[in-house]
Amino acid sequence: MDNPFKGSDVVSVLDFSRRDLELLFEYADRAQRHAGSKLDALRGKVVALAFFEPSTRTRFSFEVAAKRLGADVISVSGEEATSVAKGESLADTVRMLDAYSDLIVVRHRYEGAAKLAAEIAESPVVNGGDGWQHHPTQAMIDLYTVLKLFGTIDGLNYALLGDLRYGRAIVSFLYGLTRFRPGAVYLVSPEPLRPRREVLAKLGELGFKCEATCSLEPIIGEVDVLYVSRVQKERFPDPAEYERLRGSYVVNLRTLSRAKPGLKVLHPLPRVDEIAHEVDGTPHAAYFYQASLGVPVRMALLSLISGVEI
């Protein structure tokens, strides 16, 4: 079968078509069937993890995915006392990693860092998150989660709640949805956290219909997938503004009392207080299941990029 991922960089989920994503989901199914056993599809290969921004989940998830496929993993991180912390350029670090590895995963707080890394490295580069811009692998996991929960991504009604301005995961999910045919898509956020102009321009260019609203209440009854994102403190220049907004978009049992019984709540994690813990035990909570799909989806992606079957 034609594999468009082979040797490719993964900078944005918009780089891929619906067919590409469906192939990825097929591979993720296969990766799940092999759960628990270690494969040797990537034996002899080295995967480099370059996380210049603090991360636990995404980094562990990539590391486990690579090791489950039999690859060796090397990593640099911004928190360590490496030359990176002492001010070496991203470009030089990427050149160094390129010499040692077959695939590089980059996370960086500057927008466009992964694109620059991809231009410099000969090995494929996977964007593990660049500033407020893209987080394509999270979008792939989130779409796959919806597919597993509902058997389809098309025709469902979506509400995307929270920080649509600086939240790269939620915007990447939105970009991912443009590759499918969802029902209604509501963007629920306070005014200052509406999507950036270029995001709206992209949606317009793609002819993608969605509706911005300030409140979840009037629409909660029609929603199948409620995607909640964190309002990130570090994105706000003014701490007072952050304090004022973060409490206003909380999902709890009262919020969900008028929801469809089948509504599922997704969240890229970690959460702060935007989903009350009382929701965890309800059938609505799908975010832990979603997190559990991180490794199989990333295994699928790594093997497709490397051009190996699993």
Next chain:
Amino acid sequence: MSSEVSRFARIRSGTVIDHIPAGRALEVLRALGISGREGYRTIVLMNVESRKLGRKDVVKIEGKLLDSREVALVALAALSATISTVEDFEVRRKVRVSAPDEVEGLLKCPNPTCITNKEREPVRSRFRRVGGRPVEYQCAYCGTMVRLE
């Protein structure tokens, strides 16, 4: 007009940048990197009457011809401008500037956390033109959109 004034208002050979939106002449000079210290005999007319624009600015630079990169810089600073080459007090060639489809290293991304604004990275800004009017450019790295006048 006294002969003294007309002598100062003309150039023998060089470039005339006309139809600059009123008040933007200094931006055009800045875009071209002309501070005055280069020694070019330069005439700057600001907020003068124009049939097309109502008011306009004009810049005349003696002894300087613009290369294609400089023409693009003028376009980005003043989209309505026309550029004429003057030889022996006569216009030899006149072109209307047009916004290029792609510009590299000429515009600065306004997003402070764009990778093109990170210190010590060997990367030049790159913008693609999006849409017609108003003319907008989009950063190829962070997606930020910039509207030109």
